[in-house]
Amino acid sequence: MPERAFVGDRAAAVLLQGVRKTYVVRERLGLLRGTKRREIPALRGVDLRIERGEFLALLGRNGAGKTTLLKIVATLLLPSAGEVWVEGYEAVRVPKEVRKKIGVVLAGERTLYWKLTGLENLLLFGGLYNLPRKEARRRAWELLSLVGLQEFAHVSVEKYSTGMRKRLSLARALIHRPSLLILDEPTAGLDPQGTAELWEILRDLRAEQRLTVLMATHNMLEAEALPDRLVILEEGRIVAAGTPQAIKEHAGAQALAVLRLSGRGTPELFGLKVRVFPEDKRSLVTVPVPLLPQILAKAQAQGLRIENVQVKESSLWDAFLRLTGRPFDDLEAPSLGGEEE
Ligand SMILES: Nc1ncnc2c1ncn2[C@@H]1O[C@H](COP(=O)(O)OP(=O)(O)OP(=O)(O)O)[C@@H](O)[C@H]1O
Ligand SMILES: [Mg+2]
Incomplete structure (x- = not known):
């Protein structure tokens, strides 16, 4: 990286290199016990170039x-480490x-x-x-x-x-x-x-x-x-x-199908996670669309009734949840639950 605070008009719109930000907060420990210093790492090394x-x-x-x-x-906040350039200007220096x-x-x-x-x-x-x-x-x-x-x-x-x-x-x-x-x-x-x-x-x-x-x-x-x-x-x-x-x-987001099944023995289906609604003996199971034919065949062989199949397009929503560490099942629960009412 050059020593100057301006690197020319043809630079990227935004360039971040190894940007870190750690907030330091003082936490109260309780009456008469003073405060404790706590670090909150908000950015942990971000590299990004925007044209x-x-x-x-x-x-x-x-x-x-x-x-x-x-x-x-x-420029409303100083980084704890790293470099920030905007249209060729170094944000911290100028x-x-x-x-x-x-x-x-x-x-x-x-x-x-x-x-x-x-x-x-x-x-x-x-x-x-x-x-x-x-x-x-x-x-x-x-x-x-x-x-x-x-x-x-x-x-x-x-x-x-x-x-x-x-x-x-x-x-x-x-x-x-x-x-x-x-x-x-x-x-x-x-x-x-x-x-x-x-x-x-x-x-x-x-x-x-x-x-x-x-x-x-x-x-x-x-x-x-x-x-x-x-x-x-x-x-x-x-x-x-x-x-x-x-x-x-990248996230491997895929189209999913939600099956609504009824009949005895519903909770056992290839070890897939099945939601059971004991009140009315119906179950919901979410499967990747490519597996749908086998699952349907198996379900029928087990004497289950297929009441409904709903296909959900692969979505950015799904990709986002996969990439940020929450399984899609957690999020489907409320909407499917609502449908049951
Ligand atoms: N002024 C501050 N002092 C201490 N910690 C802060 C401060 N501002 C943000 N944080 C902490 O830094 C982390 C990142 O916060 P930030 O506001 O950048 O997140 P965000 O992605 O914008 O979230 P949101 O979607 O809720 O707006 C969080 O853990 C937050 O609690
Ligand atoms: Mg925010």
Whole structure:
């Protein structure tokens, strides 16, 4: 790695090398017993390269380290070790340069002034980025139109819906024409309508403004719909990276069939895990689709009645659960249980 804090315009949008973050917290031991120092390793050596114009999504369960990673790239948090480069600038040494390049929308953070109108908010942030007044005004209207808030430009933000606030936060993050957009769970808390609208805006934005996007999400549909590439974080490490299709293949995610059986002797079926509902003598068993013919034959030979077969496509959801250490059975239980009622 070069000694300089800038390595040229042609560098990757984001480059992380051996990035670690350990939070140190003081835990109270109880009255009069003082505190104990505890280390929480949130990132344990992350290497990642994001190309310019790429749309990359981070997936990971709660506490995997997604927000920590976003904050480090956004220069809001210092890494404990490793290097972070944004468009050729080293984030730790020249954070000011990095901040000019990035627009950040974090989850659950109040970045808007609720007493001000949408337009006033954008003009205020334009001022903070030292945009000339005229330019700020032009950019603000352009963004209000982009996020569909032109008609609400003169309405105070406290009267906005959640979806409108999210869209204004996005506009706010773009006021200084950043080339890298960092989004933490952009559609969390939005209804399906609001989610679809925001996706549309993100797609347009990306096409029109040639943005690089780094997004964290829990929404599997979003993870399949928007990004070029996914990175799965688990306990502070990258466990898989690639297109949604590649991730599914890597995880060995497969189409599954859920059989509903009734009759005597149901719990014994090739040693497969069978859920029994003793009240009505029915059982559910989940099998990989390629095994379906043998299982059906065997079930019939045992005198079981096949009441229903439901095939589930291999999904990113399934792949994600496999890669992050939870067997699919755990997750199927609630939905199948519900069906029985
Ligand atoms: N300010 C902090 N002080 C101490 N520990 C923290 C702090 N922020 C995060 N952590 C811990 O670091 C780990 C990673 O947290 P992080 O918020 O990055 O995860 P995440 O993937 O964004 O999770 P979520 O999906 O819940 O948003 C967790 O164990 C969390 O408890
Ligand atoms: Mg988070």
